[in-house]
Amino acid sequence: MLKLDYEMKNNLTISAARKGLASGEFSSFELTKYYLDKIEQNVDLNAFVTIDREKSLLAAQKADKEIAGGTDLPLLGIPIAIKDLFCTNGIRTTACSKMLYDFVPRYESTVTQNLLNDGAVFLGKTNMDEFAMGSANITSCFGPCFLPFRKKSNPTSKLVPGGSSGGSASSVASDLCVAATASDTGGSIRQPASFSGLVGIKPTYGLCSRWGMISFASSFDQAGPITKTVEDAGIMLKSMAGFDPKDSTSANTNIPDYQKCLGRPIKGLKIGIVAEFMDGLSQENLELIERACSWLKDNGCEIIDLSLRTIPYALPAYYIIAPAEASSNLARYDGVRYGYRADGCKTVDELFVKSRSEGFGEEVKRRIMTGTYVLSAGCYDAYYLKALKIREIINIDLQTNAFSKVDAILLITTTRTAFSIEESNNMTPIEMYLSDVFTVTANIAGLPGISIPVGLSDDGLPMGVQLIGNKFQEEILFRIAYVLEKCANFRELKKSILVEDTVYNE
């Protein structure tokens, strides 16, 4: 049926798919069916948790009719995957929690509605850490999800794609879809993108509406895409973002055409290297940053050394404020109106306690407990209020000592490459939290951050670097990321990664 060359099969981008659809090389129906079949063949990766084959194919057929009728929309007929945190009307949405195992919303999140309005075809809902709490996708009630990659040194051990948007990263990395939506509260887009050799952007807080995206920590949560290329990230973000009167924290700002800014020279841009982000990095990571710096210098950027003394406090502040908000946001799951309800309860208190004890997983309960503790009388001032102050001081530090001097900050995305499932299971919660140390700063400050794959580790696994920009400066990030992407030529590097047979085939 569908005839795709190797390049198309394994690197099908939005722009390439648009070309194929426009020229009639393939139809949206064919492409959608190709992906649905491939998802089935790769069910072991556990990237998807809900698929509605019929619905997807119908949407594709509808897109084909529109294409034939001359309709031109940015994502018309493009099959994409949706993180299971976004409510999708009539399609089960679980946040990968037993608590919402049977929950079918009767409303559409603003982000997914924006994508539908732009013609996207949804393939299904992707696996994730329960309520987006985790960094390895091992807290999902559907079980872990896997990367199609293997370490050179240990090819038998399965790797996880990171988290919490693990399913989105895995599905894009395995080419089970063209692109995917994700969400980022403390690094849940950028960390899995980095593990999976993909581009992931967490935009400025408020750029994408949070309406219909199940809340984890309201003042941090942001939607964003995980894609194969910087250009795709621009196309996806343009479609997902936009002011929404239904979200009071939504920013009323114009969304530029990110695709158009790509390729514009970056000469003269100032890039900051923050000493505190470089402290104690491995040789491999230092070399990665140095290489990225030299590419940027070659393109006329100025590299500026910075020091932000508040940075070490970002992670502790994050792990106080985010659980505090989560403990309250997750109070609605009480077994009364929808979701999991424990059997045989005699009193309403018993109903609350049993439903929540049985419906939530360990990590979610741990964060609810932490959050409840830091908000409780006697702890509020010492923990929560202090963390809010730190958050404010970090903001001031970033504005005064970074963004008054540079256009963007360059740092690594994660200290390490993808974990194996055994490693993840053996990590303590604190070790797991520490894996967010380079990503939380952007969330604490509401700043945009993008991860771009630029290299491979000695073990043959993808490594990403991260750029953090000032508020609403996504265009600058995309322009710099585009240059790094070209210089790194990751598309070629990728060919040397060990990949599962069922995923990439000649």
Place this chain on the structure above:
Amino acid sequence: MNKLALRRIENYHFTEDQRRNLQTSGAAGFRNDGWEIVIGLEVHAQISTKSKLFSESPTDFGSDPNSQVSFYDAAMPGTLPVLNGAAVDLAIKTGLSINGTINKISQFDRKNYFYPDLPAGYQISQLYFPIISNGYIDIELADTTRSLKRINIERIHIEQDAGKSNHDLSADFSYIDLNRAGIPLMEIVSKPDMRSSTEAIQYVKKLRTILRYIETCDCNMEKGNLRIDANISIRKSGDPLGNRVEIKNINSIKFLGQALDYEAERQIAAREHGEEVAQETRLFDAGAGMTRSMRIKENFADYRYFPDPDLKHLVLTDERIDKIRRELPELPDAKKARFVEKYDLSESDATVLTEDRIMAQYFEKAVTASKFKGSSKLIANWVIGELFAFLNKTGQNIYDIKFPIEYIGELVDLILDKTISGNIAKSVFAKMVEINESPSKIVADQGLAQIRDDSLIKTIAEDIIKNNPNQVAEYKSGKKQLFGFFVGQCMKALQGKGNPEMINEILKAMLD
């Protein structure tokens, strides 16, 4: 993040400052037995908006259960609050009307607790930075002095109402109605400035008058649109404040008085028997006429208030506040002062006439309809006397009356221009409210106008003098009090319609 969030107010009902102030406050509130009762009220007033505080669901009363519930109201995953600007405007209006400070930056906080009819597991309220602070209203004391007492209002904050649990539909299950969930409320928190149940009642009545004037709450207590939590403690002169008992959810002014009186006596009895008064929450059992302990543990409940991250700070511009200030109607105190001044009314008449804005409006209409300057006092008497009696008797409100209020002015004019006497006017009024016809027409149709025909009165007077020679003789011999007899006879012959002054004049001329 705003710096505002960096401060926390603990136990805002009774701050240490307030406790100190209270300790030094005068002894006016002490009873004969030396106990002083200290009362502070939290009034929950439903803000009169068409839609809920954070959603577009309607707020109509009495709809089918769960028929006014949006995805947000049911706290479905991913739904978010959007503040209803109309509710904010009405809260500002209320703040201005109680002489409060309108805080240009305020904040919504979450009060976290689990309850089946609280869908999100938290109530959005304003703890740390309320929209209004430091207001007051003056109440008239019910004693003979009618002097004013200032009751300070610590704050007004905006919050959501919860839903309703129904335990009566089934023996095994409870049912929940979320129609009320998310309805906007203002919580009006007084300082502990009241010293008796009467003061508390006066305060609530005055507050109700103001809220109805400015139409920010309809104050219908039967529908639960105005509910009261009363804080009451007792102490001996000079002592610090005693343990505070909160009586929750009082839904009528009568019950407020009963609950406070019962509770004061209970606390005094306890203390006099050497017992401590427990700091606790109680409920008023109207059937038994007593308060009952609700949950002693409530004092240990930790609501984990923190700023709601789904909402930005509520920032108000001067323009917005000024616009509302300009559109404020005349308030009860100002109207009362004006009535006293302009219409030459007594304080008490002015109070009665301005208690209800519509009533005051009707009164002024009636005055305007009158052709006589200085008729206002008489009109006030008619409104407060006859009209109120009629309304009371028929159980109607002033806006239910079927005749134009201008008729009262017309009726008074008929008295003042001597067309009818005051007595006749009463029967005209009775007819008027019965057939909703104008007083002039009633007087004309029924021939009730005074007889001012000089020759007719003279003829009748002559007849009476001729027919009563004995009385005339007695009168002439000095029994002057018989004059009234002749007037009465004339009036009787004229069927009560004769002009009294003319009758007097003519009889005097004939007899003297």
